[in-house]
Amino acid sequence: MAFQLDPRLEADTVSLTQRGMIDIRMMRDARYHWLVLVPQIENAVEWFDLPDVAARALFTTAQESAQRLQALTRADKMNIAALGNMVAQLHVHVIARHIGDAAWPAPVWGVGDAGAFDAAGLKDRMTALRGIL
Template identity: 50%
Template sequence: MRAFEIDPRLDKDTVAVGKLGLCDLRLMNDRRWPWLILVPQRAGVTELHDLSPLDQTMLIFEADLVAKALKSLVKADKINVGALGNMVPMLHLHVIARRAGDPNWPGPVWGFGKADPYPPEEAEGFLADIRRAILPA
């Protein structure tokens, strides 16, 4: 059985936040939207139905935990959750905080403009806030 490894594109586009019970939690390196990604730590999984029923339940539990914390942390108007996988086939779940008036509101975030990476000090501050809000101490 092969070991879990993060897809190279996800690794390039995101910053590691930490590990949950099932998922590797990552921050999309695009400061236009507070955007977290949950990646189930299971090798070869490309679809939700590829997960065991227990892992499916855990993914939804962790997505709910992340969505609530992110919404509260950034005072979002709406949380968008999606699993597309057209560009990166590895199963991963996007949890995106949206606010009225943010770039491309109310349209989708995908394919809109060019990513605006976090400056290192801003990323570290936001990562610390996320870790306090989501990860167990």
């Protein structure tokens, strides 16, 4: 069976670019600069499910993405997490946080409704993020 993206990730994110076996996606929430890294490895639920080379690639991609996103947004804090409580498929969140943002200082999950993008806003955010990745 070939890799298939979880339908919830498909609905909530949009693909920005591919780095090796990792799909770098953007969360469809205008309130935050929020990346979701998805290793395209079938049946990967936990980080340790990945072959060593893929685990290292995911770590490196998370580290580099966080550094670049922080530089772009001047975030006060970078949140990097692989929770998987709602979506079991392995994915890593990389979120630029700012003091006073919609959820600060709490986690972003479950706080209010996602901020909708208009077409121009979505295109602009995607262009900016692709420019750093």
